[in-house]
Amino acid sequence: MSQGKKRKNSGRVTLADVAKLAGVGSMTVSRALRTPDLVSTGLREKIDAAVAQLGYLPNKAAGALASSQSDIIAVILPSLTEFATNEIVLALKGVLEPAGYQLIFTASNYDSQEEEKQVRALLQHSPAALILPGTAHTSQTLKYIENMSLPVVELSALTLTPVHINVGIDHHASAYQLTKFLYMKGYRQIGFIGAHTNFGRFAMRLAGWQKAMIDHDMASHRLVLGLSEVSFSVGAELLMDTLARWPDLDAVICGHSEIAAGLILEANKQGVKIPEQLAIATFEDPNLCNTLQPSLTTVDIPYAEVGREAAEALLQALITGNRDKVVKSLGFRVKTRAST
Amino acid sequence: MSQGKKRKNSGRVTLADVAKLAGVGSMTVSRALRTPDLVSTGLREKIDAAVAQLGYLPNKAAGALASSQSDIIAVILPSLTEFATNEIVLALKGVLEPAGYQLIFTASNYDSQEEEKQVRALLQHSPAALILPGTAHTSQTLKYIENMSLPVVELSALTLTPVHINVGIDHHASAYQLTKFLYMKGYRQIGFIGAHTNFGRFAMRLAGWQKAMIDHDMASHRLVLGLSEVSFSVGAELLMDTLARWPDLDAVICGHSEIAAGLILEANKQGVKIPEQLAIATFEDPNLCNTLQPSLTTVDIPYAEVGREAAEALLQALITGNRDKVVKSLGFRVKTRAST
DNA sequence: AATTGTGCTGATTGCGCTATCAGATAGCCC
DNA sequence: GGGCTATCTGATAGCGCAATCAGCACAATT
Structure with a gap:
């Protein structure tokens, strides 16, 4: 027997397992999965087969650590039970999930202290971006955001001092x-x-x-x-x-x-x-x-549009790395019905 | 100058930074944050001060990798825009977030193929648990779940072959x-x-x-x-x-x-x-x-109760590590109103 | 006084992955 | 044929953290 390792691995199938089965280096497997074009057809097929056979799923925590990039986008909403929330959530998902991002939602209940807590919790997952209500934030919240230097979207309300992207309604x-x-x-x-x-x-x-x-x-x-x-x-x-x-x-x-x-x-x-x-x-x-x-x-109020515009602006910022301030005010209209 | 490192660090404040500022080893900082009782009062205070001064936020990706434990719970719902969803989401959050878990939601749109995709995406984040609709799952979905050997909750509908915890309505x-x-x-x-x-x-x-x-x-x-x-x-x-x-x-x-x-x-x-x-x-x-x-x-239909019961059963399973099957059927009642 | 705890601290190692760079191989030109 | 890209592959190191264990000071025990 080999002398016991200091720590046992988690038992999961890893890149190295796939690499061994396919008879290649683990770096090649990593490439085959993320940038298939850079790997020759023969190896790629062998690797795909090994992945399928083992049911391999990448460990994104490890990937995020190694690359300091994450596909998580953290979203804080004022409440989870409102009409506006529903519309916005669907719009955000519609744009960002197809682009490969994973959304995490929480609610601040219109409380900036609570928002700060949520921001603190969410930033620990090193998200690629942060989406918050376009209301006032505590100074600590702003400090956290600045430290992480990630794209930020303030949603729904227009704010006088936008952090980065602000899409909302007057x-x-x-x-x-x-x-x-x-x-x-x-x-x-x-x-x-x-x-x-x-x-x-x-x-x-x-x-x-x-x-x-x-x-x-x-x-x-x-x-x-x-x-x-x-x-x-x-x-x-x-x-x-x-x-x-x-x-x-x-x-x-x-x-x-x-x-x-x-x-x-x-x-x-x-x-x-x-x-x-x-x-x-x-x-x-x-x-x-x-x-x-x-x-x-x-x-x-076109909340779906608010969500969509915000998501698209964010996607741009994520792709280009551009951090210029963007402020977009969307319109609204009075819809006359029987009650007036 | 030191000879350039092979890779530059991400620029974030890390445990090591806090340790240096507090004049202690990084392991002591880690302990001070997670198990403060094991650290002497003097050091703990120095460390807390350093954490506050630097605005340090732990990197959970690194923590998850090192400990192979995560505070993420993945939730797949059939739809995001229904009454039931709202009730269940609030109930799950109400129990699981105070316990320190972070929920990630997605929707399968009543499609088991889509569910499989979502499961594949979510499991890459190595969640501590998985919550899904209590409907049929593809065999690949079941294989993924089995490979990860995590607690699973099937929600809302009762199923004939529960994977683990099943709380629902007949x-x-x-x-x-x-x-x-x-x-x-x-x-x-x-x-x-x-x-x-x-x-x-x-x-x-x-x-x-x-x-x-x-x-x-x-x-x-x-x-x-x-x-x-x-x-x-x-x-x-x-x-x-x-x-x-x-x-x-x-x-x-x-x-x-x-x-x-x-x-x-x-x-x-x-x-x-x-x-x-x-x-x-x-x-x-x-x-x-x-x-x-x-x-x-x-x-x-008491969806709030479904969510609550499920979350509590899950919490038990997470704490005790018990993986016995649990099936719970909740009641319902006909509420007579004017339309009949 | 020697021994055994007891409580605290930090050095080391590895989690699974990707960045980086060094080779290897093949194709091309003169 | 020698040099020179262009294309592909893999060895190595390190991302930030926590598990593990060794060490050390001091109290308690006999």
């Missing part, structure tokens, strides 16, 4: 436009209902509404903020409260479509006529908003 | 029960509308409906299968077709809640009275089904 403007739209329709007592309003795009929407109200000489004080989570039932609760508080309200903008949906369901129950007694408008989820009765006027 | 029985429920309510001409019916749980539901129809001496031929994707609009299209084809239909079970939703929306438009003219029942998505008017009778 949420402030979208709320402004929506408010203006209601103004044009003749509404004057326009309220705003939201929650989580200190975070991300919701804060921007609130500000956009306020600005529009002031610019058009309307009173901007009719504001209700739910304290708990965003959900149908919160919307339902808020309806009667709001009406009791401001009986003269003729329209309301909801920061989230879930809340708007809750409002409508409750209005139907209570016999409040939409839009005759109260017009409702909101953002984002066309599927939900079209399902409701009456259907809901929304600002349609 | 979808066949759920459809049987739902059909029986309609029978008890007095319906006799019960149809089934679906799509994707050759895959996963939808096939089981179809079979469950058929069995129940036969067992209760009802005619089991009123079946409509949409060819395209599952969506509201497909449901809308199918309604009038179905009614034209089988005017005597008094109830219909939809394999997917999206289709049921489409049916209801279209029925409202066309003036078809639900449930007077046609009762509708379906599965899964309580949020959607409660939002619709009339609300939809469903089989409620």
Whole structure:
């Protein structure tokens, strides 16, 4: 027997096993798998056969270590359960997975401290790129990112100081436009209902509404903020409260479509006529908003496009190594439906 | 100058850098980070300071290679855009991330060939465990899994030949029960509308409906299968077709809640009275089904519980190293709403 | 006082792979 | 035929970390 090795190998099939079976050097196997053109046909076939016979799977951890390159792209989203998330995830996958990247997702729950934790965890996997929400980041987060010097994408919201690539929507403007739209329709007592309003795009929407109200000489004080989570039932609760508080309200903008949906369901129950007694408008989820009765006027936001554009810009940056700042603002439009 | 190294290091801060700054050996740093109790207080503090000063982040690829252990858990889901997915993902994250694991998700789109590709890609990251849909796997998939000898969870559907841990729902029985429920309510001409019916749980539901129809001496031929994707609009299209084809239909079970939703929306438009003219029942998505008017009778399926139970069983297997087969079937119940 | 622990630390080695470079072989030109 | 690419192959070293084990100081035991 040979004198015991200091450490036993993991038992996996390795490059060396394939090389031995094929009767070549392990470097040739490595090449045959990654750059087949550089290997002669004969050897390549022998190697492919050996790979198939052994069911060899490369160990990417070892590869990443040796080449300091990884095919992992880390994605942090604000939440995993929103319409926007779904659209963006599908778009990112659609572009990046065919290009050979593996995506890892986590959620920050609109909390920059939590985001920092996630960044710390994800960067340990040496990802090829990092995708985050286009919101404020902690200074530690920025330091980590700088240390790793990798391509970074900030998504969904536009930011004043982009790290690298920033693809998003001007949420402030979208709320402004929506408010203006209601103004044009003749509404004057326009309220705003939201929650989580200190975070991300919701804060921007609130500000956009306020600005529009002031610019058009309307009173901007009719504001209700739910304290708990965003959900149908919160919307339902808020309806009667709001009406009791401001009986003269003729329209309301909801920061989230879930809340708007809750409002409508409750209005139907209570016999409040939409839009005759109260017009409702909101953002984002066309599927939900079209399902409701009456259907809901929304600002349609092209999240799929946000994801696609971001992924494509990132791919460019990965290929060319170019780290110039890229900022792209995508449009939106008010989609009129029955609720206004 | 020293004679140039054969390869330059990646520029990252490494354990050795931290060690040098703290004036200790790198092995001590490694210990201080992973098993702080084994390091004396003085050194530990010096090391912590050095880590903070340098912003050191461990390289998990290197760690995984050295220890042949990884904190990655690979998850393959049938689809990323379904209610079930959302619930399961949140439940898995809720249990496994606090335990220190990092989840990677991909989708197989109900295609076992695609699943095989995903398994091949994911196993290259040497995950600590693999979570897949509890459906049939290709023989190559099984071979890969066997070679890696890692804990495996099959989720959502029960399988006849579990690889290891299998937590799921008896979808066949759920459809049987739902059909029986309609029978008890007095319906006799019960149809089934679906799509994707050759895959996963939808096939089981179809079979469950058929069995129940036969067992209760009802005619089991009123079946409509949409060819395209599952969506509201497909449901809308199918309604009038179905009614034209089988005017005597008094109830219909939809394999997917999206289709049921489409049916209801279209029925409202066309003036078809639900449930007077046609009762509708379906599965899964309580949020959607409660939002619709009339609300939809469903089989409620506790996907969150599926995810949680699976994650906990997996955690046990990871900790104890136990590879005994575990099969867990979770219950379901018919939730009566206005549509029946 | 000699022995045996006990607690802590660091040198060395190897995980499986790829970068690098040195050979080997074949083809080509003058 | 000798030199010279062009093309292919493999030996070696090292990526950053953790397993292993040896060493060392000091306490406890007899």
